[in-house]
Amino acid sequence: MMLQLASTFSQLSLSQYLVLSSLLFVIGLVGFLTRRNLIVMFLCTELMFQAAAIAFVAFGRYWFDFSGQVFVIFILTVAAAEAALALALVVLLYRRRSTLNADDWMELCE
């Protein structure tokens, strides 16, 4: 069974998955740049993580190397840690000014 499956993942499949993952990454990037809601900005970084995970699994499948999927596990870890910390910070910021608008916190970058 494994024999057949291994032969079906050609370069063409890899290229399709890579194009999909790059499009998702770029959509996440554009979203991060255009949205002004702090939480949605963090959601967009999660989208970029997702795109990276697809590329990892696709390459792992192409080489039959399972380090790709192991890296997706680590991506999940980092995403979970990032979500916990970032959301805690957002809650802190929200308590101060009752707004999620990133422009209202412009002085943080000065």
Added chain:
Amino acid sequence: MDGLDPYIACLAGSFALYLLLRRGPLVMKLVGALLGLGTMGWLVVICSEVVPGEVDPARNVLFLVFATIAISAAVRMITHSRPVYAALYFVMVVMSSAGLFLLMEAEFMAFALIIVYAGAILITYMFVLMLAQQASEAEQIDEAPLYDRFAREPGAAVIVGLILAGTIVTASTTGLGQLPPPVDAATVNTANGALLEQLPNQYRDAVLAADPDLVWPPEGADSVPPIQWDADGPYVHVEGRDVRIDEEFMPSNTQHVGWSLVASFPASLEVAGVILLLAMFGAVVLARRQAEHSEDELRVDAGLKPVHTIEDEEGGA
């Protein structure tokens, strides 16, 4: 001119994204959506023309369905004015990428993605969103806040995206010909056999299922005999004869991932656990409400007498 096709497709896609992001009439957004769908179709055509190789038609159909859902949900996520809906659309992206993982035979990762991402991380996002939305939505129920309704400088952002997308898409279509060919069946077989030799119980089951009378592991041998392959499949040479092993005993994807995780990256696994623990501590410390303790309360807690008595406060006030 063939080399320019991916760039032109990315240009069209970026323009579609720009139409969807900027504020304008609904007709322009429809045009943008159609243009985006057309671009995705064109990219598929470019892939199949430029890159060598064949795909299973059934898998290809599933891939196209999941990819379309993923990209449309992602676009809707960054264009929707309500953050809660944006989070829900992201769940859709996660679901469709889990489907893509299933197509790539990464079953474990597919379900881990649904459990961890859609089940845990996104729920945290939803909680914080609902927590933060109470005040603003109590006043105007129908209207999202102004900063959620309009994109900030969509033109500049789309140009940045266009440059990045053009480069990566070109590299992963026309540039992919320089990549070495995919693994052949022999490499896959060797990898499967090598892992099966590391799993004593499963190896024993596989051999005994083929020949119940064998003594396994063979007496007097330091290590188990290696798995060999010929045109008919895997076999193992033991007690002077060849025992065929059924291929259903070959390690599954989950076993491969687990072995790779524990055998190749044990230290990283520990570090990942520490990162999660520290993130949890950090989140608890950050989000905790600071309770105000007066100096007297602290002194009483420590078993000392309060400095200020009640009479003092009344007199002082």
